[in-house]
Amino acid sequence: xxxxxxxxxRVICKSGTSVKIECRSLDFQAxxxxxxxxxxxKSLMLMATSNEGSKATYEQGVEKDKxxxxxxSLTLSTLTVTSAHPxxxxxxxxxxxxxxxxxxxxxxxxxxxxxx
Amino acid sequence: GDSVTQMEGPVTLSEEAFLxxxxxxxxxxxxxxxxxxxxxxxxxxxxxxxxKADDKGSNKGFEATYRKETTSFHLEKGSVQVSDSAVYFCxxxxxNNxxxxxxxxxxxxxP
Numbered sequence: 001x002x003x004x005x006x007x008x009x010r011v012i013c014k015s016g017t018s019v020k021i022e023c024r025s026l027d028f029q030a031x032x033x034x035x036x037x038x039x040x041x042k043s044l045m046l047m048a049t050s051n052e053g054s055k056a057t058y059e060q061g062v063e064k065d066k067x068x069x070x071x072x073s074l075t076l077s078t079l080t081v082t083s084a085h086p087x088x089x090x091x092x093x094x095x096x097x098x099x100x101x102x103x104x105x106x107x108x109x110x111x112x113x114x115x116x
Numbered sequence: 117g118d119s120v121t122q123m124e125g126p127v128t129l130s131e132e133a134f135l136x137x138x139x140x141x142x143x144x145x146x147x148x149x150x151x152x153x154x155x156x157x158x159x160x161x162x163x164x165x166x167x168k169a170d171d172k173g174s175n176k177g178f179e180a181t182y183r184k185e186t187t188s189f190h191l192e193k194g195s196v197q198v199s200d201s202a203v204y205f206c207x208x209x210x211x212n213n214x215x216x217x218x219x220x221x222x223x224x225x226x227p
Binding site: 034036038044046091093095105107110 | 150152154160161162203207209215217220
């Protein structure tokens with residue numbers, strides 16, 4: 001099946017620094033990718049919809065200046081957590097659906113971010 | 117490690133048919149279990165969840181019961197509608213570990 005690669009799988013950073021997470025569709029093109037955040041012991045929360053070549057659409061309550069999303073190509077979307085704080089520590093996961101199809105979404109492996 | 121095995125799709129049903137999507141899990145303890153739904157062109161939405169054995173999650177006519185003895189969390193709906201056409205994902209979370217998803221099952225309901 002189709003593969004979505006998310007990198008890094010784990011990252012530890014200091015407060016105040018920025019971290020970039022990449023989401024790549026390895027064998028298909030994805031016009032749209034989604035970014036999710038999982039809070040401890042809770043379910044997933046959709047953060048934003050990433051559209052190739054245009055601005056991302058953020059869910060209510062998600063700070064767009066803090067969570068910068070860039071979808072520069074049909075196979076790559078990036079999420080940058082800017083000026084990270086300990087409360088940003090979480091599990092971030094992306095998903096992608098092949099363009100011009102109605103197939104299921106494929107998920108990245110997720111990224112565990114720890115801000116110290 | 118923790119994992120989720122979900123019934124492969126696609127599943128095609130006629131409107132008002134009964135739906136079952138099987139989901140079994142492997143976990144070292146007692147995880148929380150979830151069903152997510154993804155409609156075409158949209159992100160995941162939480163459909164229902166259960167946090168302990170014998171709990172039944174329900175929403176929009178869908179139900180799933182946390183069965184510890186069979187390590188299962190099968191999704192059911194008595195009468196599906198065309199609007200239920202989507203992809204359904206089973207998932208688990210154990211303690212503070214990362215969420216694990218099943219592969220997803222595409223459901224198509226025909227009028």
